[in-house]
Amino acid sequence: MSEEPAGHHEEDEELPAWSLPAGSVDRIRVGLPWPPGAVSREWAWGGSSGAGVRVCILDSGIEGGHPQVGSVEEAYVVSLEGDGEPVVGEDVEGDLCGHGTACAGVVRSLAPECELVSVRVLGAGYTGSGTVLLAGLRWAIEQGYPVINMSLSTTKRQFSSLLHELADTAYFRRTMLVASAHNMPVESYPWRFSSVLSVGSHEEPDPQVFFYNPSPPVEFFARGLNLDVAWLGGSTIRATGNSFATPHISGICALILAKHPELTPFQLKSVLSLTASNVGGEE
Amino acid sequence: MNETGLRSAVAAGVLAAEEMHRALLQSIVEVARAIFAAKASSVFLLDEEADELVFEAVAGEGSDTLIGQRLPSSTGIAGWVLVTRQPLVVDDVQQDPRWSREAGESTGYVPKGLMAVPLLHEERALGVLSVLDRPRDARFTLREMELLGLFANQAAIGLELMQRSRRAKAALEGAGGLATLVGRVAARVDGLPDERRDAGRRLLSALDEVLASPER
Numbered sequence: 257m258s259e260e261p262a263g264h265h266e267e268d269e270e271l272p273a274w275s276l277p278a279g280s281v282d283r284i285r286v287g288l289p290w291p292p293g294a295v296s297r298e299w300a301w302g303g304s305s306g307a308g309v310r311v312c313i314l315d316s317g318i319e320g321g322h323p324q325v326g327s328v329e330e331a332y333v334v335s336l337e338g339d340g341e342p343v344v345g346e347d348v349e350g351d352l353c354g355h356g357t358a359c360a361g362v363v364r365s366l367a368p369e370c371e372l373v374s375v376r377v378l379g380a381g382y383t384g385s386g387t388v389l390l391a392g393l394r395w396a397i398e399q400g401y402p403v404i405n406m407s408l409s410t411t412k413r414q415f416s417s418l419l420h421e422l423a424d425t426a427y428f429r430r431t432m433l434v435a436s437a438h439n440m441p442v443e444s445y446p447w448r449f450s451s452v453l454s455v456g457s458h459e460e461p462d463p464q465v466f467f468y469n470p471s472p473p474v475e476f477f478a479r480g481l482n483l484d485v486a487w488l489g490g491s492t493i494r495a496t497g498n499s500f501a502t503p504h505i506s507g508i509c510a511l512i513l514a515k516h517p518e519l520t521p522f523q524l525k526s527v528l529s530l531t532a533s534n535v536g537g538e539e
Numbered sequence: 540m541n542e543t544g545l546r547s548a549v550a551a552g553v554l555a556a557e558e559m560h561r562a563l564l565q566s567i568v569e570v571a572r573a574i575f576a577a578k579a580s581s582v583f584l585l586d587e588e589a590d591e592l593v594f595e596a597v598a599g600e601g602s603d604t605l606i607g608q609r610l611p612s613s614t615g616i617a618g619w620v621l622v623t624r625q626p627l628v629v630d631d632v633q634q635d636p637r638w639s640r641e642a643g644e645s646t647g648y649v650p651k652g653l654m655a656v657p658l659l660h661e662e663r664a665l666g667v668l669s670v671l672d673r674p675r676d677a678r679f680t681l682r683e684m685e686l687l688g689l690f691a692n693q694a695a696i697g698l699e700l701m702q703r704s705r706r707a708k709a710a711l712e713g714a715g716g717l718a719t720l721v722g723r724v725a726a727r728v729d730g731l732p733d734e735r736r737d738a739g740r741r742l743l744s745a746l747d748e749v750l751a752s753p754e755r
Binding site for chain 1: 585587590611612613614615616618619621622623624625626627628629630631632634635636637638652656657659661662663664679680681684685688689691692
């Protein structure tokens with residue numbers, strides 16, 4: 257974890273993280289006029305195609321070349337070695353379920369020029385799946401992907417504190433973790449952590465409609481009902497679930513970050529809340 | 540109650556429970572199928588040792604052939620749902636050539652659509668509940684998704700009870716299978732009509748006395 261996040265200024269190193277000496281306000285300039293007048297959708301992502309923003313899909317893999325997905329820039333897989341240690345390698349298997357391809361297709365539909373990266377955390381069996389998920393997330397954060405789509409969760413308490421630390425690390429390194437909320441009566445992670453952006457479903461058919469929820473833990477609602485999504489073998493299926501609402505928000509994050517790469521996760525969340533369909537966003 | 544008495548009582552309870560839990564799971568899949576007017580519904584149990592999903596209860600299409608069949612625990616739709624803990628509803632899944640081939644080969648039946656939801660008890664994932672082929676024109680809403688989640692909670696409790704009783708049974712059988720035998724005999728005697736039950740008890744008491752007397 258030695259890399260500096262984008263937009264981090266060298267002179268900041270002289271500044272203790274816990275105080276701001278008199279006359280040094282300049283050192284914490286945010287890189288853009290803030291607040292930027294009226295935050296509208298036009299300001300936030302008007303004209304953006306998500307160009308150059310890397311979106312990591314932590315899932316079942318992605319079927320590259322699918323008509324709704326296009327090219328996949330990089331593909332990795334986390335597997336377990338004989339001694340149970342997780343290792344990250346290049347992935348040539350594609351998608352083992354169809355779900356990762358579906359998420360990639362949703363992101364692509366919103367941010368046509370973003371760069372898709374697949375980190376596959378499925379396929380190594382159920383038993384080691386928590387270890388694999390954690391290792392995949394840690395690795396993705398170390399790569400500095402600005403957006404990581406996590407349409408998944410774990411209920412294992414032993415992973416909760418580690419996931420919490422990783423979520424905070426991502427937040428401080430300018431990586432936005434976008435995670436599916438759970439709508440079942442059970443404690444699960446990482447979507448409940450305030451450093452991630454959690455997403456549930458609404459029933460509207462418009463992919464650009466999303467709502468800010470003033471009653472957390474679920475922070476945003478995006479399209480998650482009866483969508484036509486990419487699936488295996490170049491196919492398209494109709495699907496429903498919070499796991500499909502999540503990549504809508506990831507796609508919109510990519511649009512915003514392509515236009516405003518200096519935004520921190522905190523600012524990105526603020527922009528999303530201000531441009532939500534029930535706040536200042538045009539429906 | 541001495542240790543043997545306790546063991547046999549537990550064994551009797553455990554043996555009777557297995558059937559009851561099976562009936563409970565069967566009832567859950569039957570009701571799930573009825574609520575969603577679906578062609579079939581099934582419960583998969585995670586076999587942690589083999590790291591596989593096993594068909595534990597099936598209603599409708601495939602009910603006579605699927606029980607006991609196994610699937611990988613972290614690939615395909617059921618594996619994804621189990622590992623990610625996220626419910627999923629997919630239609631037109633026949634478009635996926637791999638799905639059609641694999642489902643056809645393993646079950647002889649290729650559904651057009653399915654709803655799958657993880658069965659979670661506290662922090663453990665126990666298996667997956669799936670509902671296959673709702674009517675094509677059925678309007679699906681998020682309310683139904685929540686209903687499915689509530690249902691899954693009930694199925695998870697059934698599955699947890701069944702697993703506990705299986706573990707208890709395995710523990711009892713670990714003691715040479717004797718406790719299970721004693722439990723079975725005790726359950727049989729308990730189930731007899733009054734007169735014969737008294738005779739059965741006297742017989743068992745006599746046996747106990749003979750066994751308790753010092754060897755000659």
